[in-house]
């Protein structure tokens with residue numbers, strides 16, 4: 001078999017930073033090849049070069065032995081038969097699936113779009129991908145997994161022979177993830193080459209043949225996944241051994257004082273009759289599959305969404321009136337949102353300003369905002385969370401995805417609120433930073449703060465929480481109070497809804 005992709009001595013510079021340093025390696029035709037590395041290692045930058053997003057770089061990219069230099073991603077799709085599928089795949093919600101898949105390249109009858117042909121062609125691809133929606137369905141009716149499939153369908157419509165999947169499972173349900181893996185296997189069988197970027201190492205072992213590891217913009221090595229252990233992969237990525245397992249070093253200073261109480265909370269759509277208490281100094285886990293209603297509960301608690309029934313008590317006082325996020329923050333409760341790209345940071349702000357937004361009072365000296373204080377606080381978290389590059393004065397928008405997450409985490413960790421809700425705190429975050437985040441959470445409870453951690457990663461939910469609530473389809477299906485008795489099979493059963501109390 002030949003080489004689908006060859007990178008030859010790729011160098012890439014952004015103003016003041018040398019991001020890719022002499023990267024050379026190749027990807028075989030028909031293999032599933034993982035691209036691994038810590039946040040900021042350069043994975044997205046390399047993919048952006050491959051897919052024609054960045055056109056200025058040193059070195060050569062070859063596809064099937066031919067040197068290419070695409071003008072833009074469209075050029076790459078049309079002339080290189082190479083497509084990228086990622087989280088933020090652009091779709092036009094108001095159009096049908098078929099219109100989105102064929103956008104700009106619709107089959108025509110004379111000057112008119114041939115909708116019959118469009119639907120026939122797209123439906124054939126959707127069938128091949130085992131999708132449960134049709135070409136004529138509106139995109140707005142699709143789930144995150146459906147949209148991902150749509151992007152793959154688009155790649156196939158353009159006869160792509162190389163497809164990159166960038167963190168494809170981050171927002172997918174368990175079922176959607178399984179369906180995606182089936183599709184990956186099928187594509188591979190048909191000779192399609194897949195480049196796969198993910199921070200979820202178990203997935204690498206499930207579907208990848210080889211893995212290339214990058215560190216600080218450099219090529220480290222390419223490994224045969226079957227002959228590699230999880231520990232070896234982590235060591236190659238981080239350059240040292242790191243425990244990839246969420247664990248607690250110290251017990252929580254948990255008390256009986258109830259800081260947050262939720263009674264029969266219902267939003268009429270995503271969850272109903274939710275009851276729970278959060279105690280001062282504890283980490284309360286919320287485990288469930290994507291779509292179980294956890295995010296919606298948390299948004300309702302902080303006043304971002306409306307409830308139609310039930311009560312919320314904060315430190316013994318019922319939350320009434322026009323409850324909103326500003327009032328919540330003032331009352332001492334904050335949420336680190338799951339969707340940090342759109343709800344997380346200000347594009348025109350530097351890292352230290354983005355970190356300081358929610359703790360401005362802490363950064364005042366004699367009534368004025370103290371730049372020095374802001375910077376010092378940012379520097380502390382940059383060190384603790386190992387943020388790359390170590391530049392608090394950089395615009396957050398220019399940081400890698402995972403490092404942006406760390407900046408937003410730092411914001412919530414420096415707030416004065418004493419109840420912090422973390423929604424998927426380690427999504428998109430590399431393995432070394434995960435361990436740091438767990439340690440910082442322990443420090444927060446030690447300081448007397450109370451945390452809720454929403455997680456779809458079972459080992460994380462089990463390893464981190466003092467108490468664990470399991471949700472399925474909008475309801476709490478179990479409460480597990482003794483850490484030592486956590487059992488992953490039972491918890492998954494509760495999450496799937498097969499073992500309701």
Ligand SMILES: Nc1ncnc2c1ncn2[C@@H]1O[C@H](COP(=O)(O)OP(=O)(O)OP(=O)(O)O)[C@@H](O)[C@H]1O
Pocket residue numbers: 014015017019037038039040041042043044045046388389398399400401402403428
């Ligand atoms: N437009 C830009 N201007 C300046 N620096 C940039 C720009 N885009 C990326 N970088 C820097 O390039 C480096 C590599 O970023 P890249 O997004 O490729 O990393 P990554 O491996 O994909 O990380 P993650 O796992 O967090 O997504 C980072 O240090 C980032 O700050």
